[in-house]
Amino acid sequence: MKNTSESKKSKLWGALPAAPYVLWMVAFIVIPLGMVVFFALTDSQGQFTLENIARGGEYMSVLLRSIKLAAIATVLCVLIAYPLAYILSRKQGFQKQTLFIMVMLPMWMNFLLRTFAWMTILENNGLINKFLGLFGIGPLHMINTQGAVILGMVYNYIPFMILPIYTTMCKIGNDVIEAAQDLGGNTFQVMARVVIPLSLPGVSTGITMVFVPAISTFIISKMLGGGTNQLIGDIIELQFLGNSYNPNLGSAISLVLMVVVLLCMSIMNNFDDEEMEGRIL
Numbered sequence: 001m002k003n004t005s006e007s008k009k010s011k012l013w014g015a016l017p018a019a020p021y022v023l024w025m026v027a028f029i030v031i032p033l034g035m036v037v038f039f040a041l042t043d044s045q046g047q048f049t050l051e052n053i054a055r056g057g058e059y060m061s062v063l064l065r066s067i068k069l070a071a072i073a074t075v076l077c078v079l080i081a082y083p084l085a086y087i088l089s090r091k092q093g094f095q096k097q098t099l100f101i102m103v104m105l106p107m108w109m110n111f112l113l114r115t116f117a118w119m120t121i122l123e124n125n126g127l128i129n130k131f132l133g134l135f136g137i138g139p140l141h142m143i144n145t146q147g148a149v150i151l152g153m154v155y156n157y158i159p160f161m162i163l164p165i166y167t168t169m170c171k172i173g174n175d176v177i178e179a180a181q182d183l184g185g186n187t188f189q190v191m192a193r194v195v196i197p198l199s200l201p202g203v204s205t206g207i208t209m210v211f212v213p214a215i216s217t218f219i220i221s222k223m224l225g226g227g228t229n230q231l232i233g234d235i236i237e238l239q240f241l242g243n244s245y246n247p248n249l250g251s252a253i254s255l256v257l258m259v260v261v262l263l264c265m266s267i268m269n270n271f272d273d274e275e276m277e278g279r280i281l
Helices: 002-040 051-090 093-108 111-122 127-133 146-170 174-182 187-216 219-224 232-241 247-280
Strands: none
Touching: 002 247, 051 093, 051 146, 051 187, 051 232, 051 247, 093 146, 111 127, 111 146, 111 219, 146 187, 146 219, 174 187, 187 232, 187 247, 219 232, 232 247
């Protein structure tokens, strides 16, 4: 009995340092999520109802558009970030520090300012059209299009793709690549059979870190997409801050979006597990 009580005390003392983190999670994760679920499943009088979830189906086309644009932006981020992360991971000394700063430098600027800068670049009398006008081209209509929204997503979120891939590639030593080359592998074979499989965990993490904020963004779509390219984040914002104030409907749409994001993350995690098992086998 004495040993049992001492064991319980030691467990309590061991869990004590985690208490602040538990309180933080309860206050800023569990309670807000509970409030979202409560408002989503009740009406303005607090009565249980599924009407909000049903009305959320009216915005299915907007949700599908959000998924499509976020997926395109994520794929573009992978294609751009992968070679950049590989080059960055192979550099040494001053070159590596300089390239790393160039990747992180845009993140030091306010998100709204970065997006507003693209407005001045893409608008009809912006920098690109002024430059093309010197050659008698244009003006091209680039602002308030889906392409502008995707561009804004890629520009703002690509560091979140580069960093996890870079971190994973840094763990792939030059001796591993040299061993593959000594075994007769050419550049393409080394990349396809060594570097890419070993870097997939970083790619998966980057996909999650880009896709989740991209699908729920509303600033980028509002500033670069105009009123004709609304995303699901814009609809949610209107329910809480716009003229059509309806927190119950906004919570229901948020809950649906949350489920979609969790499903996507679950698929990515299953993909990671299968890839890891394949590498082990």
